[in-house]
Amino acid sequence: MSTYVHGLKLQPDMTIGPDGNLWFAGCNLVDLAAEFGTPLYVINENTIRRNCSRYLQAATRYPENFSIAYASKAFLCQAMGRIIAQAGLELDVVSLGELHTALSSNFPADRIIFHGVNRSRHELRTAISHGVGRIVVDNYFELEKLAAMATEMNVEVNLLIRLASGVQADTHEYVQTSVTDSKFGFNITDLPQVFAICSSEPLLRVRGFHSHTGSQILSLQPFTENLRVLLGLLATWQGKVPELDELNIGGGLGTYYTADDQELSIEAYMAGIIAAAQDIARELGVALPRLIVEPGRSIINEAGLTLYRVGGTKTIAGTRKYVFVDGSMADNIRPALYGSNYEAALANRALEAATETVAVAGRCCESGDMLVWESKLPAAAPDDLLVVGRTGAYNYSMASNYNRLPRPAVVLVTDGQAELIVRGESWEDMTRLDVLPDHLR
Ligand code: LLP
Numbered sequence: 001m002s003t004y005v006h007g008l009k010l011q012p013d014m015t016i017g018p019d020g021n022l023w024f025a026g027c028n029l030v031d032l033a034a035e036f037g038t039p040l041y042v043i044n045e046n047t048i049r050r051n052c053s054r055y056l057q058a059a060t061r062y063p064e065n066f067s068i069a070y071a072s073k074a075f076l077c078q079a080m081g082r083i084i085a086q087a088g089l090e091l092d093v094v095s096l097g098e099l100h101t102a103l104s105s106n107f108p109a110d111r112i113i114f115h116g117v118n119r120s121r122h123e124l125r126t127a128i129s130h131g132v133g134r135i136v137v138d139n140y141f142e143l144e145k146l147a148a149m150a151t152e153m154n155v156e157v158n159l160l161i162r163l164a165s166g167v168q169a170d171t172h173e174y175v176q177t178s179v180t181d182s183k184f185g186f187n188i189t190d191l192p193q194v195f196a197i198c199s200s201e202p203l204l205r206v207r208g209f210h211s212h213t214g215s216q217i218l219s220l221q222p223f224t225e226n227l228r229v230l231l232g233l234l235a236t237w238q239g240k241v242p243e244l245d246e247l248n249i250g251g252g253l254g255t256y257y258t259a260d261d262q263e264l265s266i267e268a269y270m271a272g273i274i275a276a277a278q279d280i281a282r283e284l285g286v287a288l289p290r291l292i293v294e295p296g297r298s299i300i301n302e303a304g305l306t307l308y309r310v311g312g313t314k315t316i317a318g319t320r321k322y323v324f325v326d327g328s329m330a331d332n333i334r335p336a337l338y339g340s341n342y343e344a345a346l347a348n349r350a351l352e353a354a355t356e357t358v359a360v361a362g363r364c365c366e367s368g369d370m371l372v373w374e375s376k377l378p379a380a381a382p383d384d385l386l387v388v389g390r391t392g393a394y395n396y397s398m399a400s401n402y403n404r405l406p407r408p409a410v411v412l413v414t415d416g417q418a419e420l421i422v423r424g425e426s427w428e429d430m431t432r433l434d435v436l437p438d439h440l441r
Contacts, residue, residue, distance in 0.1 A: 006346060006375070006378065007343045007375035008343040008387065009259075009389070011044075011047075011305065011389055011390060020348075020352075021347060021350060022348075022350045025047075025413040026413070026415050027416060027418045029042070030385055033309070033385050036418075036420065036424075038307050038385070040307045040408055040409055040410075041306055041391065041395065042411050042413055043411070043412050044414070048299060048303045049083065052083075052088075053087070055266055055270065055293075056087075058270030061270070061274050062277070063278075066291045068292075068293060071295060072296070074299070074397060075393060075394075075397050076101050077410065079412055080300075090112070090292070092115060093112055093113070094116050112130075112133055113136060113248070113292075114134070114135045115162075116142070117142075118141075121149065124146055134160050135160075136160045136161075137159050137160070138185055138186075140197075147201040147204055150203035151201075156203050157204055160206075160246065161186060161191070161194055162185035163209055164185040164187055165229040166229065167211075169213045169252070170217070171216050172339075177212050177213065177214050177215075191237065195240070205243055207244065207246045208234075208248065209233060209234070209246070209247055209248070210247075211226055213226045213249070215254075216254040216297065218254040220264065223272070223276075224276035235286040246289055246290045248291075249291070249293055255297055257301075257390055273291070302390050305392075306332065308325035308326055310384040322359050323358045325362065325371065327408070328362030328363045330362075330405040330407070331395065331405075332362075332395045332399075335370055342388050342389060344375040346384050346386060352378040356377065357375065357376050359372065364403050365403060401425075406426060409424030
């Protein structure tokens with residue numbers, strides 16, 4: 001069987017059924033759309049579990065402790081929290097919303113890493129009182145607040161110091177996070193002052209460093225460069241700072257979206273990090289630290305797809321044909337925000353050949369609201385079911401109500417079962433937070 005249906009490279013567990021429809025994890029996508037409506041996010045539980053296992057398996061090759069923390073910003077809801085907890089990963093959260101979701105899915109607090117760039121006293125106090133495993137401190141004003149909180153609450157707080165390590169990865173500039181001119185993290189030159197502050201705060205226990213290089217990175221080099229900087233800092237500071245033996249190198253492993261993305265597998269990435277850590281540590285004469293990575297996209301992206309109903313088409317002679325669907329930049333902002341590309345197919349006509357290259361347009365009032373600029377499809381007709389592939393990461397989690405569009409539901413598919421894990425919003429929900437003051441009634 002071809003690995004492509006129209007413009008879409010098949011995702012794991014995606015097949016063409018005898019009915020000529022696309023199936024995903026044993027579920028007929030046409031039936032899912034009929035049952036749950038469109039647009040619809042569909043997430044394959046087996047893929048998530050398989051990717052978690054791949055990470056955990058690869059981590060066993062490291063002679064010291066190596067933890068995998070799922071970056072929940074890529075996609076989180078209570079069901080996802082349960083899956084990640086069961087899989088045995090840790091969890092990276094960046095807000096009380098993510099923390100609340102995780103805790104309400106019974107995620108163990110001590111396996112949670114709390115990030116942020118400007119957390120309030122309330123947010124820090126809440127995280128500390130729940131006993132999160134690590135707080136990653138981003139800057140001086142957060143450090144001051146944390147010191148005050150720890151004293152006020154009289155509890156020890158385990159910290160990682162977030163650093164802009166200066167490494168620049170080859171990825172979209174919006175998701176480069178470790179360059180020196182970045183809102184994230186301390187600069188390396190800040191460390192003497194940071195440690196001076198921490199040494200006078202006995203309740204602040206600095207356990208190590210954190211540095212996330214960026215996202216959608218498809219080569220090993222930025223990760224190993226980052227490791228070299230961080231291991232060098234361990235060599236400098238170990239001995240002067242008690243308990244300093246952890247390096248959290250963030251997430252960032254990229255995934256396949258289109259044929260332009262030369263994939264770096266989870267196995268190759270993990271093996272590369274482990275080999276680099278061992279080589280560099282040996283070279284610098286530093287003991288192997290505890291390692292942590294925080295993958296988001298590489299766990300969830302290929303587990304997801306989005307279903308849309310085709311409304312109609314418009315052809316501009318000699319220029320382009322637009323296929324209009326019932327979704328938009330409100331459910332996938334990534335093409336408009338980062339110029340991201342996706343692949344697509346018609347799920348109800350999988351056995352037909354693609355005959356044309358078209359643009360898939362969203363329904364929002366912006367010319368930039370395009371879901372796919374170029375996709376090979378059969379001639380689409382009203383009511384066809386369009387699938388945009390590999391939308392598991394940063395689609396639902398970045399969805400908005402722009403144009404007062406309801407956010408779609410999320411359905412989890414596993415071995416032929418489909419279960420709702422996030423309800424879709426209704427049109428009525430679009431006013432649920434509105435308040436009409438008396439003088440406007
Ligand atoms: N750790 C930290 C501290 C992060 O800031 C991020 C992502 C991750 C881990 C996970 O990175 P991943 O493995 O998913 O690349 N909205 C953008 C991506 C922003 C990523 C922000 N930080 C997108 O749609 O491409």
